[in-house]
Amino acid sequence: MIETKQQAAHSKLLVSRHQDDHLAINQCAIKLPNGTRLSDLNQLTLQAGQHTLISGQSGIGKSTLMKTIAGIWPFSEGNIELAERSLFLPQKPYLPTGTLREVLCYPNVDINISDQDIEQLLSDCQLAHFSHKLDDTEQWSHTMSPGEQQRVAIVRALILKPTWLFLDEATSSLDEETESYLYQLLASRLPDTTLVSIAHRSKVAHYHQYRLHAQGSKGQVSWQFSPIQGL
Incomplete structure (x- = not known):
């Protein structure tokens, strides 16, 4: 497996791009620039073809999670593995x-x-x-x-x-x-x-088969991954 890694200076977020066809999120703490903790996503692995909708109320941290996955939000912590040919x-x-x-x-x-x-x-x-x-x-x-x-x-x-x-x-x-x-x-x-x-x-x-849903309030947000029902 060939990997490329990107990590901002002083960041505890490590994003690895690889040739395997999956997305893995491990021990991830989603944080604001001031260090406020929005949520934790300890372990999630998506395989190829698992089209996923990220949902939850406005301001709960959905876009911050997406930026964390992309490696452009250095305030978060954790390890992300995503395919080399990913486009945001x-x-x-x-x-x-x-x-x-x-x-x-x-x-x-x-x-x-x-x-x-x-x-x-x-x-x-x-x-x-x-x-x-x-x-x-x-x-x-x-x-x-x-x-x-x-x-x-x-x-x-x-x-x-x-x-x-x-x-x-x-x-x-x-x-x-x-x-x-x-x-x-x-x-x-x-x-x-x-x-x-x-x-x-x-x-x-x-156009998605799964949902990653954020619920709760800031600092106490939990993420639930499940099939989308009724499609």
């Missing part, structure tokens, strides 16, 4: 300065994909009006609406084809019908990709 889509996507083609393929700007295929994906994600701008360089985060930016992130996922895709309210700026359509698109085009999502609309649950 936050609520506000990162759109670097560059051509639209580079933005869509980020961070793998050298990926081998034809303009025709990119244009088709733009059309599939209701962004056909940008198809003629692949070589244009703009401040895309300023010229695109929040909904367009989130659809760009979905195009990016369809181009990069990660083995694990983490969506942290990545469709929150879209209407419910478009959100469901894009989740169906991900499910059909990326059959070998495991989805882990935070989303508030109930219909999103239909």
